[in-house]
Amino acid sequence: MRRKKGELTRGEEEVMHHIWNLKEATVNDIVENMADPKPKYTTVATFIKLLENKGFVDHYQMGKSYVFIPVVKRTEYAKVVVDSMISNYFEGSISKMLEYYTEREDISAEEIEAMANVVSNLKK
Secondary structure, three states: OOOOOOOOOHHEEEEHHHHHHHEEEEHHHHHOOOOOOOOOOHHHHHHHHHHHOOOOEEEEEEEEEEEEOOOOHHHHHHHHHHHHHHHHHHOOOOHHHHHHHOOOOOOOOOOOHHHHOOOOOHHH
16 A cells, blocks of 8 residues: 555545545546536546545546545544644644634534533543
8 A cells, every 4th residue: 555645735635525425436526526617637637646646545447447446534534634733723732722713703602512512521
């Protein structure tokens, strides 16, 4: 297996989300599922090649097409991204991150209650 290389670029991540959602996909499948204006086939193919080189996707051949499948689970990648965000923006502290979110003016009472429930359940 190829070596995984940290976080993805915005374009790589967008393509990866489509692969995760579709479970397996050709380049055409991915392009069809993208929002308008749709990127060029070659652009998506380039991102897939980068993802494959980074060890995020693999492929098998079906007829004349390559079908791409995720190697890295969405939850595995989410952990890397969230851990990086906490480290880079909140001094490695989850409580500082929660404090940041609870101080935002646009957070709903329901979201605050949900966070409190999560913390309460951790104590049990």
